[in-house]
Amino acid sequence: MEANDDARSLTGLLRSTGIFHCDTRLGEDTALRLPAMPRTVMLHLVLHGRCTVATAEHAVTLEVGDLALLPHGRGHTLSTRVVDAEARGTDRGANASRSGVGSADTGAIPLEDTVRPLLGGIVERLALGDGPVVAHAVCSALTVQHPAAPPLPATLDDLLVVRADTRSAGLRTLVSLIDDEVSSGRPGWVEVASRLIDVVAMQAVRSALESNESGPGIWTAVTDPALARVMRAVTEHPGEDWSVGRMAAAAGVSRSAFSQRFRERAGEAPMTWVTRYRMSVARGLLADGVPVRIVARDTGYDSEVAFRRAFARETGIPPGAVRRGTVERA
Structure with missing residues (x-):
C-alpha cells in the first residue's frame, strides 16, 4: 500500500462533534459578532448571496459555495456590509487582505444577543437585519479530536478559505445536498443537513492538515x-x-x-x-x-x-x- 494511503488512513481517524449549526440569513448592511470558542472549529458555508468574514487581522469575502474555516475558534464577524474588493483575499488567511476588517466589526451584533429558535437537534435559525436576505449561510461550531494526536496544530492559519471553484467533486456534491436540504424544509431536513455539515467540516479540516507546513508534531x-x-x-x-x-x-x-x-x-x-x-x-x-x-x-x-x-x-x-x-x- 502506498505511503500516502497510510497518512490518509491516520488523518481519517479525525472525529467531530457538532456544538451548533445555524441556518443564518442576513439582511443588507448587517454584521454579526461571534465570540472566540477555544478548541473549537468554526465554519461558514455560503448558500446564497455574498458576505464577509473578518478576524481582527484579516477579512475575506465569501460568495456562493465558498467556505470559511476558523480552525482555532477565533472570534470574528460575519457581515454583509460592502467592503473593499481586495478583501476577497486568497485561500490562506495569512494572505487575506486587511481591507474592511474594521468596518465589518463596527456595530456588529453579538451572537449571544440574538434570538435563535431551535429547529431540532443542534440546528438553530438566525434571521438578522431588515429587508430582503442578501446572504444565506450555514454557520457551525464543532469540536475536532484525533485519538493519536493533540489538538489541531497552531501553525494552521486562523482563517482559511475553500473557494467553490477549487473544491473536489465530492465536496461540491455535499454542499449541493446541504443547500437542497436547507432550502427544501422537507421532513427530516434538520438531521440530514446536520450530518452533511459535519462531513463537510471534516473534509475541510483534513484538507487543511494535509497541506499544512508545520514544525515538529x-x-x-x-x-x-x-x-x-x-x-x-x-x-x-x-x-x-x-x-x-x-x-x-x-x-x-x-x-x-x-x-x-x-x-x-x-x-x-x-x-x-x-x-x-x-x-x-x-x-x-x-x-x-x-x-x-x-x-x-x-x-x-x-x-x-x-x-x-x-x-x-x-x-x-x-x-x-x-x-x-x-x-x-x-
Missing part, C-alpha cells in the same frame, strides 16, 4: 512515509507488543535512526506517543463500559495492575472513574 510525522506506515500499524493494532525496535524494523531503519527521526518529526519519543494513543483508545473503551481487564489486554498490557498504573499516570484519573461515568469521555 504528529501532523508533521505522518507526512514521512516510513513513520506513517508505523503509526498506522500501531493505531490499527494497539494491543500488540510495540517497542522501539519493532517499530524501527517496520520502518526499515535502525533503532537509533528511527528514534531520532521520530523525535525530529513528531517532537516526542516513539513510546511516549504509543502510550498516549493507547490511553486514548482505553478511555473510549472504558467509557463504553468494557471491563478494565479487557481494556488492559486490548491496549498491550500484560496485567490489569500495570494498566491501571499507566492509565492513572497518563491521564491523572483512575480507569474506574471513566467506566462509572464520573468523568467525560476524552
Whole structure:
C-alpha cells in the first residue's frame, strides 16, 4: 500500500462533534459578532448571496459555495456590509487582505444577543437585519479530536478559505445536498443537513492538515512515509507488543535512526506517543463500559495492575472513574 494511503488512513481517524449549526440569513448592511470558542472549529458555508468574514487581522469575502474555516475558534464577524474588493483575499488567511476588517466589526451584533429558535437537534435559525436576505449561510461550531494526536496544530492559519471553484467533486456534491436540504424544509431536513455539515467540516479540516507546513508534531510525522506506515500499524493494532525496535524494523531503519527521526518529526519519543494513543483508545473503551481487564489486554498490557498504573499516570484519573461515568469521555 502506498505511503500516502497510510497518512490518509491516520488523518481519517479525525472525529467531530457538532456544538451548533445555524441556518443564518442576513439582511443588507448587517454584521454579526461571534465570540472566540477555544478548541473549537468554526465554519461558514455560503448558500446564497455574498458576505464577509473578518478576524481582527484579516477579512475575506465569501460568495456562493465558498467556505470559511476558523480552525482555532477565533472570534470574528460575519457581515454583509460592502467592503473593499481586495478583501476577497486568497485561500490562506495569512494572505487575506486587511481591507474592511474594521468596518465589518463596527456595530456588529453579538451572537449571544440574538434570538435563535431551535429547529431540532443542534440546528438553530438566525434571521438578522431588515429587508430582503442578501446572504444565506450555514454557520457551525464543532469540536475536532484525533485519538493519536493533540489538538489541531497552531501553525494552521486562523482563517482559511475553500473557494467553490477549487473544491473536489465530492465536496461540491455535499454542499449541493446541504443547500437542497436547507432550502427544501422537507421532513427530516434538520438531521440530514446536520450530518452533511459535519462531513463537510471534516473534509475541510483534513484538507487543511494535509497541506499544512508545520514544525515538529504528529501532523508533521505522518507526512514521512516510513513513520506513517508505523503509526498506522500501531493505531490499527494497539494491543500488540510495540517497542522501539519493532517499530524501527517496520520502518526499515535502525533503532537509533528511527528514534531520532521520530523525535525530529513528531517532537516526542516513539513510546511516549504509543502510550498516549493507547490511553486514548482505553478511555473510549472504558467509557463504553468494557471491563478494565479487557481494556488492559486490548491496549498491550500484560496485567490489569500495570494498566491501571499507566492509565492513572497518563491521564491523572483512575480507569474506574471513566467506566462509572464520573468523568467525560476524552
